[in-house]
Amino acid sequence: MPVREVSSSVEVVTRRRYVRAVHLSSYRSSCRISCADDDLGAARVTPFALDHLETLRAIVDEGTFEAAAQRLHMTQSAVSQRIKALERTAGQVLLQRTTPVVPTAAGDVVLRYARQVQLLAADTAAELGHGARGGASDAGAPPPSLALAVNADSLATWFLDALASLPPEAPVVFDIRREDEERTTTLLRQGDVLAAVTSTREPIQGCTSEALGTMRYRAVASPGYVDRWLGGVPSIGRVDATPMLSFDRNDDLQRGFLRRALGYDPRPPRHYVPSSSDFVRAVGLGLGWALLPDQQSADDLAAGRLVELSPGDVVDVELWWQRWTLASPLLDRVSAAVRAGAAGALLPPA
Structure with a gap:
């Protein structure tokens, strides 16, 4: 499927703080998109919850739901519920429940999007002066x-x-x-x-x-x-x-x-x-x-x-x-x- 660049607005969430990042460049292969039937082929991005994307990254990086729960300081049950909600949003199974956990083909697509959002959030926070250890509200943030x-x-x-x-x-x-x-x-x-x-x-x-x-x-x-x-x-x-x-x-x-x-x-x-x-x-x-x-x-x-x-x-x-x-x-x-x-x-x- 060809890559189509689209423009949208994404809210970047960092520990109860909301930083708005405008004109996020995304890709058709990186998120779920539905297209209108007009001549321009306008695209609409179906948003994923940012805490769900963070959870997906943690599970893939750590290899298990249990290790991801420890990293995120939450229960394993809560981690599982987040992934189930993310899979409902995507409309597909995203993870093979193996040891270690392995993304499905659809999971690879959403994982790319999750890492892109993480990177853009870090860039936005840095430009606003809220990078790692850059402000009082972010003190100690990695x-x-x-x-x-x-x-x-x-x-x-x-x-x-x-x-x-x-x-x-x-x-x-x-x-x-x-x-x-x-x-x-x-x-x-x-x-x-x-x-x-x-x-x-x-x-x-x-x-x-x-x-x-x-x-x-x-x-x-x-x-x-x-x-x-x-x-x-x-x-x-x-x-x-x-x-x-x-x-x-x-x-x-x-x-x-x-x-x-x-x-x-x-x-x-x-x-x-x-x-x-x-x-x-x-x-x-x-x-x-x-x-x-x-x-x-x-x-x-x-x-x-x-x-x-x-x-x-x-x-x-x-x-x-x-x-x-x-x-x-x-x-x-x-x-x-x-x-x-x-x-x-x-x-x-x-």
Whole structure:
């Protein structure tokens, strides 16, 4: 269904206080809309109660109704009643009652809308001088939380530095979801995050996409690994049956490199090390060979602690920043920080 931008007025509720945010940009895919039969196709948004949206966010973030009740300082029964009321408004089941709770397809749509409303409420409160710890009536109120998705190598090398560069007058806490760069857009599409570092260039519905730069990888191993497994000769042609490292079972980077280099699909024994820093350490310890980004391998290559298995043969992964198409000063500041951080750490976009 195509995205249609509509304009409405939304009342932002914060602990018995009402702040009116005008001209909220919403999207057809983010809330329940009924259209008139006129030539202009005028749309009318069916509003959701803001406390119900807050409850939906809490349940998805915490994983259970019980944990959400603790977070919201209310009973589990009250949480359940709110979700039932929200589902009546939506006209569909929004949550699978599993452990952890999982949104349905309709739940993903409403969850995106709920996070958009949360972000706009934080922006409005900040502009009115009622941000976190910004006024007497909001004393002790927590700063807004932004959920972001990022691949492990970016998280380990440059992404946190980018977030740390945000000025202190823009208080925010981050809910960072680590996922493979080919899968971060799934979290964005589901409404779990507001923005993502991804290798997917094409923007998903309701989002924008901009190039961040290129992360370059090289096939490397320790000298000890080369001596033990490759007869002292660092050659990619000799690793088809020797131990290889993978981050997790979704990591196909090494096998894809082997297929391209050797012309067939070998099945070498694999170690799985799902931590970026420990992954690099495992390579240095000689557990296996792997592709490492220049940011994590250049110093060790220069010092002789690592050797290239296929000198000059690199894998370039283009990274993109996808974010919701939503007018938000806070998300704009975060995006600018990510853009600047990537410019200082990655190769320029192709």
